[in-house]
Structures are given as structure tokens and as C-alpha cells.
Amino acid sequence: MKVLYKDLIKFISETPSKEILSEKLFQLGHEHEVHGEIFDMELTPNRGDCLSLIGIARDLNVFFGKSNHLEIFEDDIKSLDLDFKNLSQDACPKISFLEVEIDGKISEYKPYLKNYFSVLANNKVNFFTDISNYLSYELGQPTHCFDKDSINNQLVFENKTCNQELETLLGSKINIKDQNCVFSINNKIISLAGVVGGMSTACSSKTTKVLVECAYFNPELIIGKSIKYNLISDAAHKFERGVDISSQEMVLRRFIRIVQDHANIKSIKIKTFTNSVSRKNSIPINVDKINKILGTTLNDDNYSEYLQKLGFSVTNAIEAPSYRHDIETQNDLAEEIARVIGYNNIPSQPIKFDNINKKNQDILTSLGIFMTQMGFTEVINYPFSSQKEKNCIVIDNPLDSNRQNFRTSLKESLIENLLYNERRQKDSIKLFEVSDIYSVENSSIRQVKKIGLIISGRLGNNYAEFSKKLDSKYLKNLLNEFNKNFNIEEISRDNLSTKKSDPIFYAEACVDDINSEFLKGEEINKPDINFIKYNPVSQYPSSTRDFSFAITNLSKVSEIINYFEQLSDETIKDTFIFDFYKNIKTNSIKIGYRLVFQSTTKTLSEKDIQKKVTEVLDPVLKMDGVSIPGM
Amino acid sequence: MDNIEPPLIKEEFGSLHPINQVKDHLLGMLADLGFQEVDGPEIESEEFNFDMLNIKKSHPARQMHDTFYVENKSHVLRTHTSPVQIRSMLKSNPPLAFTSAGKVYRKDDDATHLPMFHQVEGIYVDTDVTFANLKDLIHQILHNLFGKDVKIRFRPSYFPFTEPSAEVDILSDNGKWLEILGCGIVNPIVLNNCNIDTEKYSGLAFGLGIERIAMLKYGVNDIRDFYKSNLDFLSQFK
Numbered sequence: 001m002k003v004l005y006k007d008l009i010k011f012i013s014e015t016p017s018k019e020i021l022s023e024k025l026f027q028l029g030h031e032h033e034v035h036g037e038i039f040d041m042e043l044t045p046n047r048g049d050c051l052s053l054i055g056i057a058r059d060l061n062v063f064f065g066k067s068n069h070l071e072i073f074e075d076d077i078k079s080l081d082l083d084f085k086n087l088s089q090d091a092c093p094k095i096s097f098l099e100v101e102i103d104g105k106i107s108e109y110k111p112y113l114k115n116y117f118s119v120l121a122n123n124k125v126n127f128f129t130d131i132s133n134y135l136s137y138e139l140g141q142p143t144h145c146f147d148k149d150s151i152n153n154q155l156v157f158e159n160k161t162c163n164q165e166l167e168t169l170l171g172s173k174i175n176i177k178d179q180n181c182v183f184s185i186n187n188k189i190i191s192l193a194g195v196v197g198g199m200s201t202a203c204s205s206k207t208t209k210v211l212v213e214c215a216y217f218n219p220e221l222i223i224g225k226s227i228k229y230n231l232i233s234d235a236a237h238k239f240e241r242g243v244d245i246s247s248q249e250m251v252l253r254r255f256i257r258i259v260q261d262h263a264n265i266k267s268i269k270i271k272t273f274t275n276s277v278s279r280k281n282s283i284p285i286n287v288d289k290i291n292k293i294l295g296t297t298l299n300d301d302n303y304s305e306y307l308q309k310l311g312f313s314v315t316n317a318i319e320a321p322s323y324r325h326d327i328e329t330q331n332d333l334a335e336e337i338a339r340v341i342g343y344n345n346i347p348s349q350p351i352k353f354d355n356i357n358k359k360n361q362d363i364l365t366s367l368g369i370f371m372t373q374m375g376f377t378e379v380i381n382y383p384f385s386s387q388k389e390k391n392c393i394v395i396d397n398p399l400d401s402n403r404q405n406f407r408t409s410l411k412e413s414l415i416e417n418l419l420y421n422e423r424r425q426k427d428s429i430k431l432f433e434v435s436d437i438y439s440v441e442n443s444s445i446r447q448v449k450k451i452g453l454i455i456s457g458r459l460g461n462n463y464a465e466f467s468k469k470l471d472s473k474y475l476k477n478l479l480n481e482f483n484k485n486f487n488i489e490e491i492s493r494d495n496l497s498t499k500k501s502d503p504i505f506y507a508e509a510c511v512d513d514i515n516s517e518f519l520k521g522e523e524i525n526k527p528d529i530n531f532i533k534y535n536p537v538s539q540y541p542s543s544t545r546d547f548s549f550a551i552t553n554l555s556k557v558s559e560i561i562n563y564f565e566q567l568s569d570e571t572i573k574d575t576f577i578f579d580f581y582k583n584i585k586t587n588s589i590k591i592g593y594r595l596v597f598q599s600t601t602k603t604l605s606e607k608d609i610q611k612k613v614t615e616v617l618d619p620v621l622k623m624d625g626v627s628i629p630g631m
Numbered sequence: 632m633d634n635i636e637p638p639l640i641k642e643e644f645g646s647l648h649p650i651n652q653v654k655d656h657l658l659g660m661l662a663d664l665g666f667q668e669v670d671g672p673e674i675e676s677e678e679f680n681f682d683m684l685n686i687k688k689s690h691p692a693r694q695m696h697d698t699f700y701v702e703n704k705s706h707v708l709r710t711h712t713s714p715v716q717i718r719s720m721l722k723s724n725p726p727l728a729f730t731s732a733g734k735v736y737r738k739d740d741d742a743t744h745l746p747m748f749h750q751v752e753g754i755y756v757d758t759d760v761t762f763a764n765l766k767d768l769i770h771q772i773l774h775n776l777f778g779k780d781v782k783i784r785f786r787p788s789y790f791p792f793t794e795p796s797a798e799v800d801i802l803s804d805n806g807k808w809l810e811i812l813g814c815g816i817v818n819p820i821v822l823n824n825c826n827i828d829t830e831k832y833s834g835l836a837f838g839l840g841i842e843r844i845a846m847l848k849y850g851v852n853d854i855r856d857f858y859k860s861n862l863d864f865l866s867q868f869k
Binding site: 026027028029031044045046047219220223224227292293294295296329331332334335338339343344346347348349350351353362365368369371372373374375376377378379380381382383384393394395396397398399406416417420421424426429430431436438440445447460461462463464526529530531532533534535536537538554557561577580582589591 | 634635637638640641642643644645646647648650651652653655656659664665668672673674689691694695696699700701702703704706708728738740746747755757759760761762763764766767768770784785786787788789794795796797798816818819833848849850851852856857858859860861862863864865866867868869
């Protein structure tokens with residue numbers, strides 16, 4: 001909700017700066033951003049009473065005092081003779097109607113009304129609806145304006161089962177179905193109560209006689225309606241959170257006052273239909289309890305002062321103001337008092353954890369560390385799958401209807417991960433994932449923690465393993481160490497979207513079946529976390545170049561190795577020795593280096609790479625007894 | 632020639648997922664304080680995910696557009712790890728201190744929200760647990776994560792399962808407050824639901840989004856990067 005700084009301070013007796021106002025709003029729990037003159041408020045759902053200028057100001061009055069800014073029509077008003085029937089009094093325990101007739105010209109909007117539309121960028125509709133919208137901003141009570149001449153028979157309110165189309169005053173047509181609170185005339189729905197009015201009874205620029213409806217609707221019956229009918233409704237947002245049941249006459253008198261500011265009033269009439277007395281919740285006074293909740297040392301005077309500043313009645317018990325629907329318990333009162341004190345001003349007090357038993361680290365951590373020691377990288381995947389396996393759990397309302405099933409294996413996810421990395425020029429891939437897997441068995445949900453491993457490509461990026469492939473034997477040797485029940489499977493590439501040909505091997509097992517003794521016996525120490533500063537991953541492809549150095553001056557071998565180890569260049573992503581060969585006959589050594597090039601800012605051209613290659617190789621090729629045959 | 636040794640082959644280690652690293656770090660820190668880790672299912676009943684936590688039937692979080700329902704609405708994908716604590720409290724007597732961590736699900740998917748993310752939550756129930764205790768504990772957690780000099784702000788918030796409730800911010804290098812965690816005094820309704828005598832016991836609770844902490848600590852700007860399984864990304868967190 002956006003509010004203007006100038007509008008807000010009219011309701012408090014001081015003129016704090018925007019910075020001080022902002023600080024106090026945070027202290028009270030009203031999160032917001034300040035954009036110039038506008039406070040963009042993000043209010044918690046329990047504080048429906050703050051969805052207005054007067055609501056926020058009521059909280060701020062704790063610090064800045066109250067101003068008597070609000071002008072209302074104070075004269076007597078004739079009673080309205082309205083043919084109205086409330087068939088669902090539980091849904092609407094109190095409703096008021098105001099009839100106003102004007103004549104003559106409507107004057108230019110006064111600054112307070114003008115700013116609401118110009119500065120806050122709200123859309124003007126027509127005179128009466130504009131006042132209704134402004135009132136909702138100022139006082140938090142939504143009102144609905146019917147063109148009085150269109151109310152030509154008995155007006156009925158009812159919470160009932162519906163199946164009717166309504167053309168809304170926004171011009172859209174909605175099919176009102178199932179249980180809804182509605183206003184009807186001759187059984188024809190003219191308004192979806194608390195959400196949106198209908199076109200047939202809406203005011204227009206020609207309306208001179210308006211019937212303003214001002215109600216309290218049971219929040220439970222309004223919740224979800226705007227979403228159900230795909231409507232954005234400020235009124236519904238407020239009714240869902242509960243409005244002030246005792247403010248209706250004041251709101252309607254303020255409506256008249258604003259009309260008076262802009263037009264000549266010919267007649268006004270008002271009528272309230274009340275079916276129950278507003279509920280008042282009394283909470284016993286218990287200062288000790290508040291101190292026990294907060295850890296404070298409040299006395300009786302502090303307690304009363306803080307609550308009274310927030311509009312609470314403090315007599316023999318505590319009574320919350322009618323606009324506060326969220327106050328029921330001592331803990332609620334504790335929060336109110338803490339807000340006034342300021343959470344940051346409540347002193348800290350250490351906890352004594354003497355009675356608590358400590359427990360040791362679990363097997364999962366050891367398993368993960370062991371896998372990384374074996375060169376595997378851990379992944380975490382969403383559990384949503386396109387594959388409908390037998391006994392899989394089906395999501396009723398998926399984000400993506402093509403992924404409606406909960407996975408029953410980690411295989412599909414890990415294959416996707418492998419292919420994703422292959423497309424990014426990775427040629428030695430070892431991944432694992434540990435996750436709970438769910439299925440339906442005998443009408444109940446079964447949960448199993450599983451580990452899945454997938455491998456493909458080169459055994460390693462070094463001269464001893466470069467020409468060898470990851471295979472089932474590798475996986476078997478690894479897994480036999482801690483579980484002989486792993487089922488190793490070769491995944492066919494026939495149905496995969498890939499041009500690679502390296503075999504893929506996959507294994508999966510239940511974590512419970514893992515030999516935990518083996519993990520305890522290993523040197524598996526949990527390293528301290530290292531919060532490195534991550535480098536964004538390049539979106540551009542990498543390129544590799546291989547170079548075989550023939551070295552006849554053997555003293556240069558270590559020099560070359562050191563050179564490449566220390567090579568640092570932003571476009572050289574990786575270097576490693578893929579070949580090392582001693583030729584006894586020629587008394588020479590052959591070292592094969594692979595250089596991987598990648599830029600973070602562009603796709604490197606052949607020219608870019610060649611330039612970098614020359615730059616990198618030049619110092620090496622200048623060494624005595626070092627050459628690249630054929631270059 | 633015989634003097635020339637082949638180059639050393641460096642062992643190529645993999646890496647644990649950064650989210651699990653942060654999760655383990657937080658759980659380790661809380662275990663050192665005295666919290667015991669408890670585990671529970673990701674597919675939950677509405678009773679444990681909502682009702683027991685004082686989240687009423689009409690609460691917006693329970694609607695189909697916010698929560699994933701499964702198996703003809705018989706269960707939900709848990710929207711927080713709090714139900715794990717409920718299950719554990721039903722099996723234990725105070726004093727108790729539990730942490731629960733793991734995957735949670737909400738029906739979101741954009742640049743700042745994911746349909747699946749991770750939480751670490753903690754609850755402590757004993758005699759005379761106060762908001763002042765909660766503040767001290769949160770200070771300890773945040774000092775561990777962000778250093779002793781970090782500036783911390785508590786501000787009132789709303790959660791159905793805590794009262795009073797708070798959100799906690801830290802002051803970033805650029806002078807802006809960043810929301811880090813939610814916490815509060817356990818609503819006595821929740822303790823009553825777990826058969827805990829609220830005349831004698833009170834509790835505190837807190838919850839952190841692990842992705843949020845990981846993004847801040849590692850400098851990752853896009854939350855989606857954690858779940859692309861890109862080796863160029865994951866291999867940095869060794």
C-alpha cells in the first residue's frame with residue numbers, strides 16, 4: 001500500500017522527518033520502502049487495521065501524538081427508508097447505507113483528493129466512486145457506490161450458492177459459482193459483496209443520487225474470492241483482514257464531508273442495519289506474565305501507559321480497540337508492549353542449555369565427504385518429474401503440468417545433470433545426489449533416503465587417466481567398499497538428446513543399506529566451511545587446445561611445469577598435463593598440455609585464441625631444447 | 632633421464648553442494664550450543680504442516696496457489712520444517728532444543744523465489760524462556776555467520792506460530808538492511824497442541840532460509856544458480 005508522507009503526517013500532532021518516521025514505522029513492525037514522498041508499505045496480514053492513513057497514524061500516535069485533522073459532517077441526518085433484507089446476518093452483522101443527492105456542478109478536486117490520483121497514480125472513475133476509493137485509503141473502510149436510481153426493488157444480501165454471470169463495473173464478466181456473499185435485486189446478482197460491484201448498478205459521471213453501502217463482512221467468507229475470480233480488489237484485501245465494525249457512521253459522515261467540499265448537497269439520508277453487538281475481548285491484567293514473556297522489568301505504570309497509547313482500554317482488564325482483531329492473549333499484549341519499547345531496546349539474556357543432551361554428527365555428512373574425496377560433485381535437484389512411475393505421488397496443483405509426479409528414483413535427474421554438463425564441454429563427469437524418495441504403498445506414503453551416482457567420460461584430467469574411461473568396473477570398485485547391493489546400470493544414449501558416445505553408468509541404493517562402519521573407519525573429517533567469493537559462471541562456450549612439447553634439454557622440464565602451474569590469465573580457465581612420456585632412445589621427454597580457453601564477456605574467436613596461444617607459448621618455445629614438433 | 636620424476640598428479644576432489652555446506656555449518660553451530668537435530672518427512676499432513684502450528688484454514692498460505700497439494704489433497708509438500716519440530720515435541724518432554732533442516736516447497740518460481748528451497752529451524756522449550764533469551768541466541772547465530780561487528784535489527788512481524796514474532800535484519804556494506812531470519816516466542820497455542828504445559832513452559836523458535844545465507848556469504852546473485860547442477864558453479868565451493 002502506497003501512502004503519501006504529507007497525508008500521513010496530517011494525522012499526527014508533530015512533523016517528524018521522513019527518516020524518523022521510517023525508523024519508527026520499522027520499530028512498530030511496518031516494513032516499507034521510501035520512494036521520494038511515498039511510503040510503500042508492506043503490512044503483515046494480522047494488521048488489517050493499518051491498511052489506511054488513519055490506521056498507520058494510530059500506531060504512530062504512540063510516538064507523535066494524535067492530531068484532530070479529520071473533518072466529518074456533524075449535523076443530524078434523516079433516516080433512510082430503504083427496502084433492504086439481510087438474509088445472512090452471520091456473514092454481515094452490521095451494514096449501513098447512505099443516500100446522497102447532489103445538484104449543480106462538481107468543483108475541481110481539492111488538493112487532498114487531487115494528490116490521491118495524481119501523485120499516487122490512482123485512476124479516476126467518477127465523482128462518487130473517487131470519494132469511495134479515497135475514503136478506503138484514508139480510513140481503511142471500503143464502501144460501494146450504487147447509482148440509487150438503479151436500485152429499483154428490494155435489495156437483498158445473502159451468503160448463498162450461486163450460478164450466475166455478473167458483468168463487473170470493471171467491464172469483465174465473471175461466472176459466480178458455489179457459495180458467495182452477494183447483493184441481489186429480483187434474484188439477479190448486482191454485486192459480489194466485499195469484492196466487486198456490478199456494471200448494471202454502478203455510478204457514472206451522470207449519477208447525481210448515490211447509495212453508499214458500508215459493511216462489515218465476515219473475513220472468512222471473503223478470503224479467496226478475488227483469487228477465485230481473478231480480480232484485483234483493494235476492498236477484498238481489506239475485508240479479508242477485517243475492518244472496524246464500529247466505524248461505519250464516521251466513515252459515511254466523512255463521505256458526506258468530502259462531497260460537501262466539492263458539490264452542493266440536495267439531500268442526505270442514512271440507515272444502519274445491526275444484527276449483533278460487536279464482540280469485545282477482555283484480557284486479564286498480568287504485568288508479571290508480560291515480563292516473563294519478554295524478559296523485561298516493567299512496572300504497572302509502564303504497562304498501562306504503553307497499552308493506552310495504542311488505544312487499549314485499561315480498567316479492571318485490558319480491552320482492545322474495535323479495529324484490532326488480532327489481540328486475544330497475553331502473548332498478543334506482550335508483542336504490543338514490545339513494539340512500543342522497541343524490540344532493539346529489550347536487553348539480551350543468555351540461555352543456559354544445561355539440561356540439553358548433545359548428539360553426534362550423522363553418517364550422511366561422512367558419506368558426502370567420502371564421495372567428494374572420490375572426485376564426485378554433489379547436486380540437488382527438484383523432485384518434480386515427467387515420468388509417471390507406478391506408485392509415484394501425484395501433485396494436484398503442479399507448477400508445470402508436464403512435471404506433475406514426485407520422482408521415485410534419482411536417475412532421471414542425474415541423467416539431466418550429466419547431459420547439461422556435457423553440453424558445456426565437460427568430458428569427465430562424476431555426480432551424486434542424496435535425497436528422500438517417496439512413493440505410495442498400501443495407501444500410505446513411504447519415505448526412503450537414497451543415494452544416486454552417475455559417471456561418464458574420462459577417468460580424470462591428468463596424464464595417467466586421460467585416455468581411460470569411467471566404466472562399470474570403476475563404479476563397482478568404489479561401491480563395493482561400502483555397499484555390495486548397489487545395482488550398476490549402463491544408461492543407453494539411444495533415447496537421450498546427445499551427440500556424445502562415452503558410456504554412462506548409474507548406481508542407486510538406500511542410504512540405510514550403507515556400511516556405516518566403513519565410513520567411520522575412513523579418514524573422513526568434516527572440513528571447516530570456506531566462504532569463498534564465487535565467480536559468476538561464463539555463459540559463453542569454452543575451447544580447448546592441446547600442445548605436445550618435445551624437450552631435449554631435460555633441465556627445462558621442471559621449469560615448464562612450474563610455468564604452467566603459475567600461469568594466470570582471465571581467459572585461460574584450466575591447464576593440465578594429459579601426456580607425459582620419457583623416450584629413452586632419444587633421451588627426450590614429451591609433455592602434452594591441454595589449455596581450456598573461456599571468456600566471461602564473449603565467445604572467443606579463433607583469432608582471440610591464437611593470439612593468446614602465441615602469448616602463452618612464446619616464453620616456453622624460447623627455452624633452449626624445447627619445441628613443438630610440426631609448429 | 633632417470634632423475635626426471637613424472638609430474639605429481641593432484642587428487643581431483645569433488646565438492647559438497649554449497650547449500651548442504653551452509654546447512655551443515657548452521658546445524659553444527661547449533662549443535663555446539665545444545666540443539667539436537669531431528670528429521671521428518673517432506674510430504675506432510677495438513678494437520679502437522681498447518682493446524683498444529685495455528686495456521687487457520689482460512690490462512691492464504693493454505694490455498695492452492697501457495698501450497699502444493701498431493702494425492703487428491705490428502706497431503707501437502709511441507710511449506711516449512713516446523714512440522715518436524717511438532718512431531719518431535721509430541722514425542723518428548725521439556726526441556727527440549729531441536730533443530731530441523733531440509734527441503735521445503737512453495738508454489739513460487741521466479742528470479743527470487745523457487746518452488747523448492749531449504750530451511751534450518753530451531754525450537755527451544757524450557758521454564759522461563761523469554762524474548763530476551765531469543766535475542767541473545769539470534770545474536771550468537773548472526774555473530775557466527777557475519778562477525779561480531781555486524782549490526783543487527785529486530786523488528787516486529789507476524790507468524791501464526793509465534794507471538795511475539797520478529798524478523799531480523801543485518802546492515803549490509805552498502806548501508807541497506809537485509810532480512811536474514813524470522814523468529815519469536817512460540818505461541819502457547821502451539822505448545823498446547825503438543826501437550827506441553829504452558830503454565831510451566833515457554834519456548835522460542837527461529838528459522839533461516841539457507842539459500843539466502845548462502846547467497847550473502849558466497850556473493851551469488853541469482854538463487855536459480857544453486858539448482859542448475861553446473862559443474863563450473865558447483866566446483867567453486869571446495
